[in-house]
Amino acid sequence: xxxxxxxxxxxxxxxxxxxxxxxxxxxxxxxxxxxxxxxxxxxxxxxxxxxxxxxxxxxxxxxxxxxxxxxxxxxxxxxxxxxxxxxxxxxxxxxxxxxxxxxxxxxxxxxxxxxxxxxxxxxxxxxxxxxxxxxxxxxxxxxxxxxxxxxxxxxxxxxxxxxxxxxxxxxxxxxxxxxxxxxxxxxxxxxxxxxxxxxxxxxxxxxxxxxxxxxxxxxxxxxxxxxxxxxxxxxxxxxxxxxxxxxxxxxxxxxxx
Amino acid sequence: xxxxxxxxxxxxxxxxxxxxxxxxxxxxxxxxxxxxxxxxxxxxxxxxxxxxxxxxxxxxxxxxxxxxxxxxxxxxxxxxxxxxxxxxxxxxxxxxxxxxxxxxxxxxxxxxxxxxxxxxxxxxxxxxxxxxxxxxxxxxxxxxxxxxxxxxxxxxxxxxxxxxxxxxxxxxxxxxxxxxxxxxxxxxxxxxxxxxxxxxxxxxxxxxxxxxxxxxxxxxxxxxxxxxxxxxxxxxxxxxxxxxxxxxxxxxxxxxxxxxxxxxxxxxxxxxxxxxxxxxxxxxxxxxxxxxxxxxxxxxxxxxxxxxxxxxxxxxxxxxxxxxxxxxxxxxxxxxxxxxxxxxxxxxxxxxxxxxxxxxxxxxxxxxxxxxxxxxxxxxxx
Numbered sequence: 277x278x279x280x281x282x283x284x285x286x287x288x289x290x291x292x293x294x295x296x297x298x299x300x301x302x303x304x305x306x307x308x309x310x311x312x313x314x315x316x317x318x319x320x321x322x323x324x325x326x327x328x329x330x331x332x333x334x335x336x337x338x339x340x341x342x343x344x345x346x347x348x349x350x351x352x353x354x355x356x357x358x359x360x361x362x363x364x365x366x367x368x369x370x371x372x373x374x375x376x377x378x379x380x381x382x383x384x385x386x387x388x389x390x391x392x393x394x395x396x397x398x399x400x401x402x403x404x405x406x407x408x409x410x411x412x413x414x415x416x417x418x419x420x421x422x423x424x425x426x427x428x429x430x431x432x433x434x435x436x437x438x439x440x441x442x443x444x445x446x447x448x449x450x451x452x453x454x455x456x457x458x459x460x461x462x463x464x465x466x467x468x469x470x471x472x473x474x475x476x477x478x479x480x481x482x483x484x485x486x487x488x489x490x491x492x493x494x495x496x497x498x499x500x501x502x503x504x505x506x507x508x509x510x511x512x513x514x515x516x517x518x519x520x521x522x523x524x525x526x527x528x529x530x531x532x533x
Numbered sequence: 534x535x536x537x538x539x540x541x542x543x544x545x546x547x548x549x550x551x552x553x554x555x556x557x558x559x560x561x562x563x564x565x566x567x568x569x570x571x572x573x574x575x576x577x578x579x580x581x582x583x584x585x586x587x588x589x590x591x592x593x594x595x596x597x598x599x600x601x602x603x604x605x606x607x608x609x610x611x612x613x614x615x616x617x618x619x620x621x622x623x624x625x626x627x628x629x630x631x632x633x634x635x636x637x638x639x640x641x642x643x644x645x646x647x648x649x650x651x652x653x654x655x656x657x658x659x660x661x662x663x664x665x666x667x668x669x670x671x672x673x674x675x676x677x678x679x680x681x682x683x684x685x686x687x688x689x690x691x692x693x694x695x696x697x698x699x700x701x702x703x704x705x706x707x708x709x710x711x712x713x714x715x716x717x718x719x720x721x722x723x724x725x726x727x728x729x730x731x732x733x734x735x736x737x738x739x740x741x742x743x744x745x746x747x748x749x750x751x752x753x754x755x756x757x758x759x760x761x762x763x764x765x766x767x768x769x770x771x772x773x774x775x776x777x778x779x780x781x782x783x784x785x786x787x788x789x790x791x792x793x794x795x796x797x798x799x800x801x802x803x804x805x806x807x808x809x810x811x812x813x814x815x816x817x818x819x820x821x822x823x824x825x826x827x828x829x830x831x832x833x834x835x836x837x838x839x840x841x842x843x844x845x846x847x848x849x850x851x852x853x854x855x856x857x858x859x860x861x862x863x864x865x866x867x868x869x870x871x872x873x874x875x876x877x878x879x880x881x882x883x884x885x886x887x888x889x890x891x892x893x894x895x896x897x898x899x900x901x902x903x904x905x906x907x908x909x910x911x912x913x914x915x
Contacts, residue, residue: 340899340903352910353903353906353907353910354903354907355903355907355910356907356910356911379900379903390911390914391907391910391911391914392911393885394907396900396903396904398890398897398900
């Protein structure tokens with residue numbers, strides 16, 4: 277039996293084909309059309325696994341674009357999916373930290389694998405991938421370079437959590453000729469601070485699994501891990517955790533039915 | 534839910550303005566109120582018409598922000614904006630406003646509102662002991678004097694007793710209506726219930742409205758006995774607590790019910806909180822009124838343990854599966870109290886708890902959907 281999970285995020289759309297193990301995974305940019313992105317990424321994942329649409333018994337959608345997918349059988353929130361996916365990859369997971377394009381969240385997972393509690397960022401972009409993207413734009417660097425620069429310097433203090441205000445604050449720092457490395461380090465530190473403050477609202481139990489696109493960057497992971505004084509589980513493809521969870525939800529549902 | 538039953542209540546609000554105008558033409562006075570701390574019995578005893586002016590709409594907020602800070606609770610901004618813009622017919626028609634020193638935002642807003650219309654401010658104590666009651670009793674006596682002076686009437690003990698009896702009846706009927714959702718599954722959606730609770734407040738004929746509510750309750754009881762319900766027995770049953778909610782700022786109720794939940798109980802002021810206690814009809818009327826209103830478990834009180842106890846009791850009585858604590862942005866009292874409520878409920882290992890902080894706008898609908906759907910997923914698993 278094969279299931280598919282499709283996670284339509286604000287920046288990237290992910291698909292996983294699952295049969296008890298991960299058969300294939302695909303990631304594409306969401307672009308302007310979430311419906312189209314969901315379709316394309318599904319076909320790409322099928323193609324990678326050498327499968328056809330008719331081979332899939334159940335398709336589950338998640339992510340903010342889950343409502344725009346006409347071909348799915350079920351939709352589940354990314355909260356439940358991230359908990360499922362993280363538990364599959366790291367069975368001892370009790371907490372999931374996910375930093376996505378427009379949402380960041382901390383999920384507390386019960387011993388039985390269900391979601392016990394969760395907290396999400398409020399409606400602004402503070403502490404999300406979007407925040408980092410805007411800041412790399414000002415420094416004229418890539419996300420990879422941001423991590424590398426950040427790990428080589430002590431952080432300058434950036435006080436604004438708000439993306440727009442932080443942008444003006446950084447422009448001010450550049451005018452004062454503060455080194456790029458210190459600013460990069462400061463930027464990553466604000467993300468760590470924001471996540472620490474989010475996580476303080478719910479019990480933070482080990483093991484902690486870190487997911488989402490930002491987890492692709494080893495230096496940023498290292499800075500976050502030191503800020504939390506915890507070791508993080510990070511999968512080789514941290515972006516697909518939600519889609520994997522969706523596929524598992526479908527797999528379990530189909531087997532029970 | 535049968536459309537004609539609801540329709541009666543839909544029209545209540547739209548018809549009321551003409552009725553109020555007619556009553557005014559005959560010399561009746563109109564009193565605007567903003568809160569369930571307002572001792573409405575006194576207004577009734579003075580022969581005046583009480584009208585709720587606490588606003589639940591987004592539209593007037595931009596007008597309010599010309600004067601009020603942006604970072605203020607939307608309820609306060611909306612209420613002020615409606616008054617200042619001249620767009621609220623109920624405000625325009627009011628002869629006197631009654632307000633209370635509940636939260637900081639409201640009491641400072643009332644200072645500005647007093648520039649637009651005669652306003653009587655009741656100094657509400659922020660605790661509920663005997664000294665506070667004595668003080669509140671004296672405040673209520675002052676309100677009686679003010680109403681008598683402004684409206685050139687004498688409020689007799691008999692007037693007060695009749696008003697107490699009538700409003701006790703109103704509370705009884707509204708409690709009976711809300712108790713109908715104790716049936717599992719509930720015969721009425723939370724949004725329909727909220728619409729009725731909200732609209733009935735604008736009706737000036739209390740006796741007729743009580744009868745109308747009682748008829749509806751009876752009808753719903755019949756429906757429930759026949760097993761008619763928009764929900765299933767396993768539909769997650771949600772208790773909504775926290776800030777006041779009405780039509781216009783009902784997005785959280787709507788999202789809960791569009792995603793498979795049912796709001797079975799509104800602990801908030803427009804719902805259960807205001808009607809679960811009666812005014813003692815045996816005691817001296819002004820003291821009995823003071824006692825009932827001061828006991829209201831609002832977050833402006835410190836401590837406010839009775840709210841926690843009420844929520845806990847309602848969770849059991851309404852067989853609730855999850856609690857949603859709604860706080861408007863910049864409502865400091867409910868926002869801070871949410872932590873204590875969550876802790877109180879967790880210590881008693883009751884049901885899952887979700888705090889939502891939002892405003893009247895639609896800007897965060899998608900984020901709210903994720904939170905609420907995920908919360909309903911947690912409930913459905915456990």
